[in-house]
Amino acid sequence: NAGVTQTPKFQVLKTGQSMTLQCAQDMNHNSMYWYRQDPGMGLRLIYYSASEGTTDKGEVPNGYNVSRLNKREFSLRLESAAPSQTSVYFCASSEGLGGYEQYFGPGTRLTVT
Amino acid sequence: AQTVTQSQPEMSVQEAETVTLSCTYDTSESDYYLFWYKQPPSRQMILVIRQEAYKQQNATENRFSVNFQKAAKSFSLKISDSQLGDAAMYFCAYRSARAVQGSYNTDKLIFGTGTRLQVFP
Numbered sequence: 001n002a003g004v005t006q007t008p009k010f011q012v013l014k015t016g017q018s019m020t021l022q023c024a025q026d027m028n029h030n031s032m033y034w035y036r037q038d039p040g041m042g043l044r045l046i047y048y049s050a051s052e053g054t055t056d057k058g059e060v061p062n063g064y065n066v067s068r069l070n071k072r073e074f075s076l077r078l079e080s081a082a083p084s085q086t087s088v089y090f091c092a093s094s095e096g097l098g099g100y101e102q103y104f105g106p107g108t109r110l111t112v113t
Numbered sequence: 114a115q116t117v118t119q120s121q122p123e124m125s126v127q128e129a130e131t132v133t134l135s136c137t138y139d140t141s142e143s144d145y146y147l148f149w150y151k152q153p154p155s156r157q158m159i160l161v162i163r164q165e166a167y168k169q170q171n172a173t174e175n176r177f178s179v180n181f182q183k184a185a186k187s188f189s190l191k192i193s194d195s196q197l198g199d200a201a202m203y204f205c206a207y208r209s210a211r212a213v214q215g216s217y218n219t220d221k222l223i224f225g226t227g228t229r230l231q232v233f234p
Contacts, residue, residue: 101148102160106155
C-alpha cells in the first residue's frame with residue numbers, strides 16, 4: 001500500500017518549457033488535490049477534484065491545468081513554466097470533501113530558471 | 114474568508130520536555146475541522162491530530178494533545194516527552210465542515226505559515 005505517489009521528485013525547467021507532474025493514489029479515495037508550498041507560506045491549493053470526472057480551481061490556479069485521468073490519477077500540467085512557479089508541489093487525496101483526512105504525497109521540488 | 118495564524122516561526126525544546134505550539138484562526142462558521150500536520154525534512158506531510166469543532170473534548174494522540182478554545186479561536190498543540198524525531202515543521206490547518214463542490218472556499222485546507230520545532234538532546 002503505497003498511499004500517494006508523485007513523480008518526479010525533482011525537476012529543473014527553463015522558462016517557457018512545459019511539463020506534467022503525475023500523482024496516483026491507491027486508497028480508493030474520491031477527492032484529490034494539488035498544493036504548492038513556498039518559503040514562509042503555508043500550502044496553497046492550486047486545483048482539486050472532488051470526484052472522478054470533476055475538477056475545480058483552487059486559490060492559485062493561474063498557469064496550471066489538471067486532468068483527473070481516472071479515480072487513481074490526478075495530473076498537474078505547466079504549459080509554459082515561469083520562475084514564479086518555482087515551488088514544492090504536493091498532491092493529496094481524501095475519501096471525500098469536508099473533514100476527511102488528506103493524505104499527502106512526498107512532493108516534487110520544481111525549479112524554473 | 115478564513116485565516117490561520119501561527120505566530121511562532123521557530124520553537125525549541127529539550128528532549129523529554131514539553132512544548133506548546135500556538136495557532137489561532139478566524140472564521141464566521143460554527144462547524145469546521147482543525148488539524149495539525151508535521152513536515153519532517155523528508156517533506157512528507159503527516160497528520161498529527163485532528164479536532165472537530167462541535168466536540169468540546171480536546172483531541173489526544175499519544176504524546177500529542179490539543180487545547181481547543183472555540184470562543185477564543187485558538188488551537189494549540191502540546192507535545193509531551195519530546196523526542197528527537199519530533200523535530201520538524203508543524204502546520205496548523207482549518208477546513209470547513211460545509212463542503213460544497215465547486216466552491217474552493219469551503220473545500221480547501223487553509224494552512225498557517227508553520228512553526229519550525231527544534232529538539233535538543
